[in-house]
Amino acid sequence: MRKSRTSVMIAACLGAGALSLGSAVPVGAAQTEDTATVSVFHAVPGLTVDVYANGDELLPDFKPGTLADPQEVPAGTYDLKVFKAGADPKTADPAIQKTVEVPAGANATVVAHLSADGKPQLNAFVNDTSAVAAGKSRLTVRHVAAAPAVDVRANGTAVFKGLENPKEDTAEVDAGTVSADVVLAGTDTVAIGPADLNLKEGANNVVYAWGSADEKNLALKVQTVGGMHSSPSGVDAGGDGAMVSGNSSNAWMAWAAGAGALALAGSLAMRSRARQDA
Numbered sequence: 253m254r255k256s257r258t259s260v261m262i263a264a265c266l267g268a269g270a271l272s273l274g275s276a277v278p279v280g281a282a283q284t285e286d287t288a289t290v291s292v293f294h295a296v297p298g299l300t301v302d303v304y305a306n307g308d309e310l311l312p313d314f315k316p317g318t319l320a321d322p323q324e325v326p327a328g329t330y331d332l333k334v335f336k337a338g339a340d341p342k343t344a345d346p347a348i349q350k351t352v353e354v355p356a357g358a359n360a361t362v363v364a365h366l367s368a369d370g371k372p373q374l375n376a377f378v379n380d381t382s383a384v385a386a387g388k389s390r391l392t393v394r395h396v397a398a399a400p401a402v403d404v405r406a407n408g409t410a411v412f413k414g415l416e417n418p419k420e421d422t423a424e425v426d427a428g429t430v431s432a433d434v435v436l437a438g439t440d441t442v443a444i445g446p447a448d449l450n451l452k453e454g455a456n457n458v459v460y461a462w463g464s465a466d467e468k469n470l471a472l473k474v475q476t477v478g479g480m481h482s483s484p485s486g487v488d489a490g491g492d493g494a495m496v497s498g499n500s501s502n503a504w505m506a507w508a509a510g511a512g513a514l515a516l517a518g519s520l521a522m523r524s525r526a527r528q529d530a
Contacts, residue, residue, distance in 0.1 A: 295365035295462035327356035365396035389427040389451035401437040427453035
């Protein structure tokens, strides 16, 4: 069965060169009712940033194309400041500062990326962690590139058609390796790929099409959310995702305990995802 759903959207658009990212500390225990699991993908080409929360540096030198490992965070509202990498947070103006609300029990990936017309923006996608049948794999594709609508093909057959930025689409497919490419919608003009994808059994294999068509740097990034054929105690962020080393858990706890004294440049408005069976 195939499912289509809209992403959880950010209400405020980011200014040119601005970027906002969520963060946390490494997962150390099973998720509870008071926590959420959050990953972060930096998909804005050419912009390296440092991420701060309540004055604590959480993601230093965060480079484009980097997918941070999943983090378990206390549910709640957090204040973030993002600076150009290397800037002194005591004297420099932040590129953006924003309030991010993390709902209890959610498994989400925050993605900083370009809109279809090339403007930096922020979106949060809810990762589907429902059970997957034996021998099957969940394939999710998210269009976060500065590019028009696309079709996504596996072994030459279109699995998703007319996917637009910043939407996603999901289907359950046979587990195993497939040759995938991304073509302009309704054509055979290849925009990305082909690339071999290992669709793991009992996992949500999330593929991001990111970058800029105008800058000719379109690429794929894979995130694997695993453990859905059994009761998971955690979540894998695999594929070619790289671990981003931030500060210690003490820094996170200082953030979580803070009263939120930052002046905010915008607010995050999340709307419920909609599902439609096709």
